[in-house]
Amino acid sequence: MAKASAKILIIDDEQSIRRTLKEILEYEGYKIEEAEDGSEGMVKIKTKKYDVVFCDIKMPKMDGLEVLANASKLKPDLPIVMISGHATMETAVKAVKTGAFDFIEKPLDLNRLLITVRNALDKSKLLVETKKLRRRSTQVMEMVGESSAILKIKETVDRVAPTDARVFVTGDNGTGKELVARWIHEKSNRKDGPFVEVNCAAIPSELIESELFGHERGSFTSAHKQHIGKFEQSNGGTLFLDEIGDMSLSAQAKVLRALQENRITRVGGDKEISVDVRIVSATNKDLLQEVEKMRFRLDLYHRLNVIPIKVPSLNDRKGDIPLLANHFIQHISDQNKMPAKPITRNAVKALQDIHWTGNVRELKNIIERLLILSDTKITSADVEKYVYSPTEVKVTNNFDRFENLQEFKEYAEKSFLEHKLTKNSWNVSKTAEEISIQRSHLYNKMDKYNLKRQ
Numbered sequence: 001m002a003k004a005s006a007k008i009l010i011i012d013d014e015q016s017i018r019r020t021l022k023e024i025l026e027y028e029g030y031k032i033e034e035a036e037d038g039s040e041g042m043v044k045i046k047t048k049k050y051d052v053v054f055c056d057i058k059m060p061k062m063d064g065l066e067v068l069a070n071a072s073k074l075k076p077d078l079p080i081v082m083i084s085g086h087a088t089m090e091t092a093v094k095a096v097k098t099g100a101f102d103f104i105e106k107p108l109d110l111n112r113l114l115i116t117v118r119n120a121l122d123k124s125k126l127l128v129e130t131k132k133l134r135r136r137s138t139q140v141m142e143m144v145g146e147s148s149a150i151l152k153i154k155e156t157v158d159r160v161a162p163t164d165a166r167v168f169v170t171g172d173n174g175t176g177k178e179l180v181a182r183w184i185h186e187k188s189n190r191k192d193g194p195f196v197e198v199n200c201a202a203i204p205s206e207l208i209e210s211e212l213f214g215h216e217r218g219s220f221t222s223a224h225k226q227h228i229g230k231f232e233q234s235n236g237g238t239l240f241l242d243e244i245g246d247m248s249l250s251a252q253a254k255v256l257r258a259l260q261e262n263r264i265t266r267v268g269g270d271k272e273i274s275v276d277v278r279i280v281s282a283t284n285k286d287l288l289q290e291v292e293k294m295r296f297r298l299d300l301y302h303r304l305n306v307i308p309i310k311v312p313s314l315n316d317r318k319g320d321i322p323l324l325a326n327h328f329i330q331h332i333s334d335q336n337k338m339p340a341k342p343i344t345r346n347a348v349k350a351l352q353d354i355h356w357t358g359n360v361r362e363l364k365n366i367i368e369r370l371l372i373l374s375d376t377k378i379t380s381a382d383v384e385k386y387v388y389s390p391t392e393v394k395v396t397n398n399f400d401r402f403e404n405l406q407e408f409k410e411y412a413e414k415s416f417l418e419h420k421l422t423k424n425s426w427n428v429s430k431t432a433e434e435i436s437i438q439r440s441h442l443y444n445k446m447d448k449y450n451l452k453r454q
Contacts, residue, residue: 193237219268
């Protein structure tokens with residue numbers, strides 16, 4: 001939470017204390033409001049929005065503990081810091097049990113004060129993010145399909161979800177691994193907690209540890225403030241580690257320790273933080289092959305692979321395409337407030353004849369395209385017109401358009417390379433490794449055929 005937007009209320013009957021606090025906090029860039037007793041403070045808390053409240057304990061009309069009790073019921077997420085010059089340890093304990101974020105004794109220590117403010121604002125920010133994640137997790141799409149593979153996945157999810165067992169989801173890109181993870185969370189005892197997703201392939205290896213475990217201010221050059229990592233953000237809920245096969249070995253070692261001890265340490269810190277997190281991980285790689293190549297830890301693989309779930313490719317469950325097509329038509333139409341168009345039987349058959357490299361995700365995108373571009377209904381002619389790209393058109397019975405063998409070979413090579421690059425999201429290194437050529441060689445081929453990501 002940026003300082004410029006942080007609003008702090010100071011409740012204290014001593015004007016000198018209010019003035020001192022106000023000067024210190026305004027110098028740091030915070031917006032300050034004051035109340036000279038508990039009654040005025042409660043009115044302000046009820047009618048305005050604050051990010052942090054500082055409240056004295058001994059005050060006329062309404063003392064600080066009463067303010068704390070009432071405010072905690074009214075706004076349970078509001079961090080309230082109690083301050084006092086006469087309090088006993090018993091009073092401090094009572095304040096914390098009642099819901100105080102922290103307790104500071106007078107005379108106020110400047111460093112302690114500023115650290116407390118920053119920690120309270122971090123908590124507020126974390127609660128806001130958690131609520132957003134909870135709202136997002138309630139909008140989980142259905143697992144659509146009646147194939148034996150999908151029915152088996154649904155049965156496994158129903159059995160494993162109520163437990164805290166770790167689940168390891170495998171399958172090609174676009175098959176719905178994240179959807180399986182979200183349903184496990186949604187059907188679990190943790191459904192009211194956050195569902196936090198980390199795409200390990202999308203985060204640079206030098207930043208993955210900070211992203212997962214957080215970092216302390218000043219722990220590296222760009223660490224200008226403390227950062228709460230994904231393990232802490234998902235405390236009490238589910239952490240989904242997507243594409244975990246792309247995680248660096250150093251991060252794998254820390255994840256293994258976190259799973260073993262249920263504790264993490266922020267980058268640049270020495271304090272151990274307890275976490276209560278359920279792990280669901282996913283990959284499109286064969287991790288045992290990665291273990292053999294010394295790119296993945298075998299001990300971590302066994303920790304993650306408690307309940308394995310294999311999500312089939314769309315090509316292995318083409319009988320589900322009619323259900324999926326109608327589901328997406330209705331979902332996309334509702335989402336875009338447009339009338340749903342019927343799809344003909346021949347159009348569905350045409351969709352079933354396609355080789356789906358992008359699986360269910362690709363089918364959803366295609367249905368959206370057909371809904372927008374077709375007329376009153378989706379026909380097989382629409383599928384032929386709007387789905388097949390020039391590199392996907394079957395060359396069978398079209399050999400006459402090639403003058404010689406070299407021309408056909410170049411066409412086939414270009415089509416093959418574009419297919420593989422698209423499948424791997426235009427990751428040149430990954431594609432070169434998959435088709436067993438040098439990366440520089442692949443770049444030369446891309447230049448030759450003018451292959452560029454659209």
